[in-house]
Amino acid sequence: MEHAADLGWWGVPLALLAGAIRSSTPFLFVSLGECLTEKSGRINLGLEGTLVMGAMTAYAISFVTGSPWLGVIGAAGVGLIMGAVHGFICGLPRVNHIAVGIALMILGVGLAFFLGKPLIQPSAAQLPGISLGAWSDSRAVQAALNVNALFVIGVILAFVMAWVFRSTRIGLAIRTVGDSRDAARAVGLDVKRIRLLTTAAGGALAGIGGSFLSLYYPGSWNEGLSSGQGLMAVALVIFARWDPIKCLYASLLFGGAGALGPALQSVGVSTGYYLFNAAPYLLTLMVMVASSSRDRALAGAPGDLSINASS
Amino acid sequence: MTSLHPGLRAAAESVLLIVMTFVVTGVLFALFVAAAGAPPSGVFYDIYLGAFGSWFSWQNTLTRAAPFMLAALCTALPARLGLLVIGNEGALVIGGVAAAAAGIVLNGVAPLAVQIGMFAAAGIAGGLWIAGALALRHYRGVNETISTLLLNYLAIALLLWLVGGPLHDPASLNKPSTPSIGSANMLGDIPGMSVHWGLVYGVVACALLFGLFRYTTFGFAARIIGGNVRAAQLNGLAVARITLTVGFLAGAAAGVAGMVEVAAVHGRANESLVAGYGYVGILVAFLARQNLAMIVPVAILLGGIEASGGLLQRHFELPDATTTVLQGTLFILLLAGESLRGRIFPIRVVERS
Numbered sequence: 197m198e199h200a201a202d203l204g205w206w207g208v209p210l211a212l213l214a215g216a217i218r219s220s221t222p223f224l225f226v227s228l229g230e231c232l233t234e235k236s237g238r239i240n241l242g243l244e245g246t247l248v249m250g251a252m253t254a255y256a257i258s259f260v261t262g263s264p265w266l267g268v269i270g271a272a273g274v275g276l277i278m279g280a281v282h283g284f285i286c287g288l289p290r291v292n293h294i295a296v297g298i299a300l301m302i303l304g305v306g307l308a309f310f311l312g313k314p315l316i317q318p319s320a321a322q323l324p325g326i327s328l329g330a331w332s333d334s335r336a337v338q339a340a341l342n343v344n345a346l347f348v349i350g351v352i353l354a355f356v357m358a359w360v361f362r363s364t365r366i367g368l369a370i371r372t373v374g375d376s377r378d379a380a381r382a383v384g385l386d387v388k389r390i391r392l393l394t395t396a397a398g399g400a401l402a403g404i405g406g407s408f409l410s411l412y413y414p415g416s417w418n419e420g421l422s423s424g425q426g427l428m429a430v431a432l433v434i435f436a437r438w439d440p441i442k443c444l445y446a447s448l449l450f451g452g453a454g455a456l457g458p459a460l461q462s463v464g465v466s467t468g469y470y471l472f473n474a475a476p477y478l479l480t481l482m483v484m485v486a487s488s489s490r491d492r493a494l495a496g497a498p499g500d501l502s503i504n505a506s507s
Numbered sequence: 508m509t510s511l512h513p514g515l516r517a518a519a520e521s522v523l524l525i526v527m528t529f530v531v532t533g534v535l536f537a538l539f540v541a542a543a544g545a546p547p548s549g550v551f552y553d554i555y556l557g558a559f560g561s562w563f564s565w566q567n568t569l570t571r572a573a574p575f576m577l578a579a580l581c582t583a584l585p586a587r588l589g590l591l592v593i594g595n596e597g598a599l600v601i602g603g604v605a606a607a608a609a610g611i612v613l614n615g616v617a618p619l620a621v622q623i624g625m626f627a628a629a630g631i632a633g634g635l636w637i638a639g640a641l642a643l644r645h646y647r648g649v650n651e652t653i654s655t656l657l658l659n660y661l662a663i664a665l666l667l668w669l670v671g672g673p674l675h676d677p678a679s680l681n682k683p684s685t686p687s688i689g690s691a692n693m694l695g696d697i698p699g700m701s702v703h704w705g706l707v708y709g710v711v712a713c714a715l716l717f718g719l720f721r722y723t724t725f726g727f728a729a730r731i732i733g734g735n736v737r738a739a740q741l742n743g744l745a746v747a748r749i750t751l752t753v754g755f756l757a758g759a760a761a762g763v764a765g766m767v768e769v770a771a772v773h774g775r776a777n778e779s780l781v782a783g784y785g786y787v788g789i790l791v792a793f794l795a796r797q798n799l800a801m802i803v804p805v806a807i808l809l810g811g812i813e814a815s816g817g818l819l820q821r822h823f824e825l826p827d828a829t830t831t832v833l834q835g836t837l838f839i840l841l842l843a844g845e846s847l848r849g850r851i852f853p854i855r856v857v858e859r860s
Contacts, residue, residue, distance in 0.1 A: 241656075245835075285839065288846035294591055294652055295793050296842050302786060303835025309828035310543075424660070431657055470671065474664030477657045481649075484657075490648040 214340030215455020225405030229398035237500035241297025244426030245304020250406025259320035271407035279399020374498030557818035558811025572810030576709030577764035578788025594655025596785025597662030602762025605632035607776035610688030633762015641754030684777035705767030
C-alpha cells in the first residue's frame, strides 16, 4: 500500500480493509467451492492445482481473445473438469480422497506451469474494478474501496449458497448425502452422483478464484502467483464451520491477515509480520483443538466427511 | 487362476497393477509431450539418459533421491498406525532451521561434533513437530491430516520470521538467510562419488525402521493399533506411547531431510528449504504402498525423473514442469488403480450342490 504511508498509523486499518477486500476474493471462491464439496461428504485437497490452472487458463484466454470475462468462464470450465476428475476417482472403491487431492494438486500445478510458460511475458486484458470510494478525496481511501466485480459476485454467492443449503431441495439432498450415506440411500438419493456434481462445481468455483489472481490482483501470470490459497481452502472451511456466510468472514480475515505484513512494513514495523500472516492457521488449529473430541465427530462438520475420527 | 495360492495371487496382482499404472502413465505422457511438439520416444530416452544413463546421471539421481527417502518416512510410518500425515514439508523445514541454529551455536567445535549436534537438533525438532500433531490426534481427536497441513504453514512462517529476524545474517540481502554453518562443518560427499552423505542417512533410516517395524514387538504392536485401536487398547497396548513414538520417528526423519538440505546443499537455512520435497515424499510413500523397504527404490525412481528435467529442457525445450506433470499423472493413476485390486484375479466361490 503505497498510499497508506501518507496517513501514518491510520493507514494500517485502511490498508487492512483494502487488503481484506482485495486479497479475500480468491479465498472466498476456493472456500465456497470447498464448502460445497465438503457439505456432500467429500474433501478436495487438490484445489490448489485447480486454482493455479484456473489462473493460467484465464490469463491465456484473456490474452488471446482480449476478453477477461471469457477468461473467467474458461477458468471455471477447467476447474469443473478438474473437480469432476477428483469426484470420479474418489467415487471408485478403495481410493484415498486426501491422496487424490494431493496428486491433483501436483498435476494441476505442473500442467499450469508447463502450459503457462509462454504466458509469463505478455500482458493480458484485466478485469475492471468498481470504484466505491469516489466520494472521498483521499487517494488511499479510493484505492482501498476499488473493488472487483468478482468480489461482489462472491459475496452474493455466499448468501445464495447459504440459502440453498438451508431452504432448498438441492441443499437438503447435499446435506443428507454429506451427513449419512445410508440415510441418503434410504431416501433414494444417488450418493455418488451428487458428490461428483458438488466436487465438480466446487472445482469450478476454485477455478474462478484462480482467474482473479491472474486477471486482477496481483494481475499477471507467473509461477509464484498463488501463495497457497487453494490448500488453505480446507483450513478456511473448518474455520468457517461449514457455513458459506462464515466463509465470507473467514476469507476477509485471512485476506486481511495477509495484508497486515505489508501494512505494518509501510509504517516501519518490519520484523515479525510473517507470524501475523500465519495467524489464521494457528487460529484454525486452535478451533480444531477446541471443537474436536475423541468420542464424536468434529463439531459442525458433515457427519460423513472423511476427516472425522469416527469414519 | 483359481488354483493360485492366495498370497501369490495378491503378489501377482500388485505387480500387474504397478505395471499397468506405469504403462498407462507412459501412454498418457507420450500423448502429452507429442501434443507439445516433442517426439515421445526421444523424451523417454532422455528421461532414461538423464536419470540412469551414465554414472554422472546416477549421481545426480541419487543426490535428489536422498531427501525424498527421508521425507517419505514422515507419511509411511504413521500409515502403519492407520494415520495419514501430510506434514512432511513442515517437519523438513523445522528440521532444517533447527540444524542451522545448532550449526551456528556450535560453530568452532570439531566438525563431527557440529554435525552430530545438527543431526540431533533437526531430528528432535522435526520429531516433536509431528509427535505434537499425533498427540492432538490421540488425546483430543484432532484430525492429523488437517493439523499437519496447517503445521506446514506455521513451519514456513516460523522459517521466514527466523531468517528475517532472530537468525538473520545481515549479509544476506536478496534472500534472507541464517548465517552460514561454516564450510568445514558441511556434510561432504560419500568417498568415491559426488553424492553427499544424505543418501546414506536415507537408506540407513529406511533399513533400520523397516527392521523396527518388521521384526520387533514394537512394530507388531504398531500394526495392531493400525488394524484396530480399540482392540489394541483392550489388549493393554500402550497406544499413547507407541503413537507418539511413531510420530516422533516420522517427524525426525523429515527433520533430518531438512538437516541434509542445510548441511550438505545450501550451507544455511533460507526459503530454499521450501522446495516441495515434502509433497514428493507423500507421493513416494504412496507409490511404495507405505512399505518401508520399497521407499528406497521408489525415491530413486522419482529422483531420476526429476534429474532428467534439465536434459528435457535442453533437448526439446520442454519446461521444468514436465517432470511435475509426469509425477502427478503417475500419482493419480496409481491411486485410481487401487480400485482394481481384488478384481483382476477375483476369488471365485464355487458352489457345491
